[in-house]
Amino acid sequence: MRHFLDFEKPVADLEGQIQELRRLQESDDSVSTDEEIANLETKARDALKGLYAKLTPWQKALVARHPDRPHASRYISALIKDFTLLAGDRKFAEDRAVLAGLGRFRGEPVAVLGQEKGFDTQSRLRHNFGMGRPEGYRKAVRLMEMADRFGLPVIAFVDTAGAYPGVGAEERGQAEAIARSTEACLGLGVPNVSVIIGEGGSGGAIALATANRVYMLEHAIYSVISPEGAASILWRDSTRAEEAATAMKVTAEDLKNLKVIDSIINEPLGGAHRDPDAVIAAVGDVIAGALGEFRGLPAHDIRLQRREKFLAIGRSLG
Template sequence: MRSYLEFEKPVADLEGKVQELKALGQNGDAVSIGDDIAKLEAKAAQALADIYTKLTPWQKTQVARHPDRPHAIHYIAALIEEWTPLAGDRNFGEDAAILAGLGRFRGRPVAVLGQEKGHDTQTRLKHNFGMAKPEGYRKAVRLMDMADRFGLPVISFVDTAGAYPGIGAEERGQAEAIARSTEACLKLSVPNVALVIGEGGSGGAIAIATANRVYMLEHSIYSVISPEGAASILWKDSARAQDAAGNMRITAQDLARIGIIDAIIKEPVGGAHRDPDVVLKAAGDVIAAALAEFDGKSPAEIKLARRQKFLAIGRELKL
């Protein structure tokens, strides 16, 4: 059963009618309904295309949060061979909100980080909805240190509403852990590539996304705070999240235009969840091309390129 967003209701109605007609056909109805099905499918496809050519920032936020959207575990399963997960920060404990491990990407040994939200109640609780605690970021630092030591490129899949803001996390040094993880990204002497595959929320995202190359899926978002959080601060009313989203420049298109990200990975019409295999392959191709750019470059050149990339942000805005 496909999940539909509120603004997709016209498509839901049409595709619902298609399913009803197909069910009639399976039940041996004598009436020829093939032409009717084809017409409705074409109408639904056109309606979907019309909607997705003019999404608002708030609608893109909803698509980025779609429950059926591919998560980090799907990218890892599709792109990483010989996946070996690593657990724990060697200090406090394990945090399942951040996946970390080693494997091979198209034959190349790599280290991988990914924020995992979970797909049902049980896994969402297990992964804390993708909101990492300090031990998650310290685990990320541990993996990046290992990658640096053994010369392994780092691939990050970013998908979080933000770092976990609970009391325990603050007591264990959440801000410091995020800062150390961001620092570890910047100090890497190996290339690192980050993909924002859903939400890129605040320091929780930048902690593993301070990379040589940062890409976003077409309908993902990336911002210093969630629209709900911004609305709560600006207007003391989280219900005005739609207004906040429209003014925050959180979409991939806005961020590419002002030079925050390097490029956009196109999604199928209707979002990544409509055809995950296409998105997973496109993501793999982008990662491969990005890593190839740094083949033959020295550790000093890789670090300098990353440093210059982030120092240049904001200097020449392409408005």
């Protein structure tokens, strides 16, 4: 059953009518509802198009968090062949919120990182809702060091509300682990490409998204803190999250204008969850193009390009 967001109610009502007519036709062959269904499908498509043409930043945040949106594991399964998952940071434990492994992307050996939120209650608990602990970021560093040693490009699928803020994580050096992972990204002598496929939350996202090329899906968000967290800090009122989302410039369009990201990957009408295969294929094409730009470049040039990219963020052209 398709899950609708609150602002999609007009579309939900129309699609509900379509389902009722289809059930009626299935139960009674003598009843033909094809024409009515076709008309309602056109109305639903037009309504969806109208809604998504003028999404607010807060509505984009809701789409980015949609429970049916494809997560990192689905991208990896579709795009990475012969994927071998690596576990543990060799210091404390395994963190299933951060996926790390080796495989082949369109025939080329690569190292892959991803933040996995899970798709049902059990898997969400297992992956800690995509919120990495220190051992997850140290595992990422281990993979990046391996990639650098063997000359493997690094691909990262970013999707987290932020790093896990629990007491245990802080005691084990959460901030230091995130900083080390960001440092490892910056120091890579091989190209790295990051795609923000849902939420890019705070340092938990930056730890994997400090890359030669950073892309965002059309309805993804990327921010220093969640809108709810910002509202709680600024106004001590989390219900003002919608206002905070607008002020924070969290959308792909905002971040492209600010030169925080390199490009936007379009999503199917209604969001990535309505046609996961199409959006995953589009992401694969973008990654392939990005890696092709760096093929054959020496490590010094790759590091220099990455350094200049991040130094340029926020520079005034006037």
